[in-house]
Amino acid sequence: MEGSSGKSLSYIVGGSSGMGLATARLLVADGGTVVLVAREQDKLAARKGELEAGGRGKIETIAADFYDVGAVKSLIAKIDGETRHINHLVNAAGYFIPKDFLEYTERDYDGYMDLNRAFFFVTQAVARNMVKNGGGSIVNIGSMWAHQAIKATPSSAYSMQKAGLHALTKNLAMELGGHGIRVNAVAPAVTVTPLFNAFIDPDKVEQTLTEGFNAFHPIGRVGRPEDLANHIVFLLSNKASWTTGAIHDVDGGVMAGRV
Incomplete structure (x- = not known):
């Protein structure tokens, strides 16, 4: 059984900001225990205080650098030592820096992989x-x-990384379904999150994305972390008990077609 959200234990990898944080907010508000995994301990401590103050559940934190092999092995050891049933996992960590294919270095590529x-x-x-x-x-x-290339935002390695995650989703759904494990993914379009802080002034992300990309989405606006979090929580829940191996386009209609 996946467990009701009020009694669930959820691990969120990349849970200190953006879609991961928005998902944690919903889960803890419903009484669940959420383990936030992210790189910066100070940010995790701040998020723990914020979320526990507003919710009925409990927040735990694990600091881990996902680009450090040793740190990842340490995280895996902690998960292997977990005596409780982990009901949910959300893989939400990521970064995005548009770059022309001919300018990529091995270091750029390796970061995504x-x-x-x-x-x-x-x-x-x-x-x-x-x-x-x-x-x-x-x-x-x-x-x-991962579905289509956008010339204005060249992102060959990022797209390759996300396409791999989509493929992993489908393969794990097939392999793990017999164990009562469902595996799904969401595929957002432009969403206002700190993902863009690496190449847009953080104070101007909101303005830059809304002015530049609202019209790109048939629904008329860019996404918000809560748009994705609501869908993620649905997929985690027993309300989606017959859904596995699906890549859900939560994208304001971008994949529906072109004018």
Whole structure:
């Protein structure tokens, strides 16, 4: 059984900001226990205080750098030592810096692929827990960029990373379904999150994205973390008990077509 949200234990990889944080907010407000995994301990401590003050559940934190092999192994050891049933896993960590293909370095490329390596083995550790305890639900945050290329935002390595995450979603749904584990993904389009802080002034992200991309979405606006969080929580829940291996386009209609 996946567990009701009020009694669930959820691990959120990349839970200190953006879609991961918005998902944690919903889960803890419903009484669940959420383990936030992110790089910066100070940010995790701040999020713990914020979320526990506004919710009925409990927040735990683990600091781990997903680009550091040793840190990922340490995180996996902690997951392997978890005595409780992990009901949910959300793989939400990521970064995005548009760059022309001809300008990529090996370091640029490795940053994206190291992230997928971490997702792969952390998910494996969580799946071992779920198999032992009777099942669970996993949601990966993919991307519209894994479906199609956007010339204005060249992102070959990012798109490759997210396409790999989509493929992993489908493969794990097939392999783990017999253990009562569902695996799905959401593929957002342009969403206002700190993902863009790496190449847009953080004070101007909101204005830049709304002015530049509202019209790009048939629904007429860019996404918000809460738009994705609501869908992620649905996929985690028993309300989606017959849904697995699906890549849900939560994208304001971008993948529906072109004018």
